[in-house]
Amino acid sequence: MAKDSCDGCGRTVTVAGGIANIWTFGQDDGSEGSAITLEFEDGTDHLLCYPCMEVLPDNPTAEDVERLEEVDAETSRLAEP
Numbered sequence: 001m002a003k004d005s006c007d008g009c010g011r012t013v014t015v016a017g018g019i020a021n022i023w024t025f026g027q028d029d030g031s032e033g034s035a036i037t038l039e040f041e042d043g044t045d046h047l048l049c050y051p052c053m054e055v056l057p058d059n060p061t062a063e064d065v066e067r068l069e070e071v072d073a074e075t076s077r078l079a080e081p
């Protein structure tokens, strides 16, 4: 397991490894690490922690990732446009 930082909020995360090609929103129990790399429909991929994934919309874009902010150790949020 590698240590890295979330592309959204910038918090230090532990990477489960591999790229998830399927949007597994809400299906992970968090036991495999605190972040995962997601491949978006626009072809980009982003390393995101679970709090960030929970606040992203169903079809996230790089713009949504840029709006992510860390709130505390447990949560993230999307900045107001």
Ligand SMILES: [Zn+2]
Residues within 6 Å of the ligand: 006, 007, 008, 009, 010, 011, 048, 049, 050, 051, 052, 068, 076
């Ligand atoms: Zn994050």
